Amino acid sequence: MKYIDTHCHVYGHEYDADRNEVIKRAEGAGVGMILIGTNEATSKSALELAVLHDRMWAVVGCHPIDAVTEDGKPLPEQFNYDVMKGMAQHSKVVGIGECGLDYFHVDVGNAANVAVIEAQKQVFEMHIRLANEVGKPLVLHIRNGKRLEANAGVSASVLADAYADALVILKKMRAEGVIVGGVVHFFAGDLVCAQEFLDLGFYISFTGVITFAKQYHAVVAGISLHRILSETDAPYVTPVPYRGQRNEPVYVIEVAKEIAKIRGGDSSVVLEALVNNAKVLFNI
Numbered sequence: 133m134k135y136i137d138t139h140c141h142v143y144g145h146e147y148d149a150d151r152n153e154v155i156k157r158a159e160g161a162g163v164g165m166i167l168i169g170t171n172e173a174t175s176k177s178a179l180e181l182a183v184l185h186d187r188m189w190a191v192v193g194c195h196p197i198d199a200v201t202e203d204g205k206p207l208p209e210q211f212n213y214d215v216m217k218g219m220a221q222h223s224k225v226v227g228i229g230e231c232g233l234d235y236f237h238v239d240v241g242n243a244a245n246v247a248v249i250e251a252q253k254q255v256f257e258m259h260i261r262l263a264n265e266v267g268k269p270l271v272l273h274i275r276n277g278k279r280l281e282a283n284a285g286v287s288a289s290v291l292a293d294a295y296a297d298a299l300v301i302l303k304k305m306r307a308e309g310v311i312v313g314g315v316v317h318f319f320a321g322d323l324v325c326a327q328e329f330l331d332l333g334f335y336i337s338f339t340g341v342i343t344f345a346k347q348y349h350a351v352v353a354g355i356s357l358h359r360i361l362s363e364t365d366a367p368y369v370t371p372v373p374y375r376g377q378r379n380e381p382v383y384v385i386e387v388a389k390e391i392a393k394i395r396g397g398d399s400s401v402v403l404e405a406l407v408n409n410a411k412v413l414f415n416i
């Protein structure tokens with residue numbers, strides 16, 4: 133395994149016509165894959181595919197957008213603790229997620245949405261307890277509200293800051309004796325924010341966004357090499373030079389090379405670390 137895509141969704145309908153070719157291209161290039169579930173059904177699909185391939189693993193859980201109804205009620209059928217736990221104990225399941233907080237699709241300024249956010253937090257806590265119970269790392273999806281994302285670096289409504297809220301929950305649960313740790317997928321915070329997650333024992337993962345936007349380069353360059361992961365988040369955010377096409381796991385090579393370029397020095401050391409870090413975190 134020369135590279136690893138720690139976050140992709142190749143079980144999705146986007147790959148129905150050519151899924152085997154997509155997987156073969158990745159395998160042929162020495163790319164390992166971790167398939168991330170977003171609800172009960174896709175978690176099952178991820179696991180079913182992972183058992184068929186040697187260098188493929190699954191993560192099971194419920195995306196914060198999938199975790200609640202429109203009026204903010206947790207969806208028990210989407211995060212049935214016992215069903216998730218049953219899947220989570222499988223040897224091919226290496227983590228719990230993607231889970232967390234997503235304020236991007238929620239108008240956090242609207243009082244009616246307080247219930248949605250509360251429900252997201254509740255479902256997030258259930259994932260943290262599950263990860264703790266089965267002894268597997270968390271895969272976090274944290275996305276700020278639109279107002280904060282539009283004004284990166286400028287303090288906006290505290291309510292829009294999903295990273296800050298996630299840190300509050302993680303610290304609170306750690307204080308209660310719950311073991312927390314894992315990876316912050318698709319990291320979109322600043323260096324100060326990254327450091328807070330690193331201090332809690334998290335890894336930070338970057339997508340193809342870094343191949344076309346410089347916004348996160350300071351974080352890529354500024355954190356410990358032993359805490360960085362590479363991912364595609366395929367089918368989303370295709371890296372340069374494949375912009376405009378569907379993303380796929382083999383393109384993680386571009387992400388890994390960009391991380392090496394940003395950090396400078398011997399690129400083989402960085403590329404090797406990206407694979408080793410994933411092996412350590414996911415115990416693969």
Ligand SMILES: [Zn+2]
Binds near residue numbers: 141168230
């Ligand atoms: Zn994802």
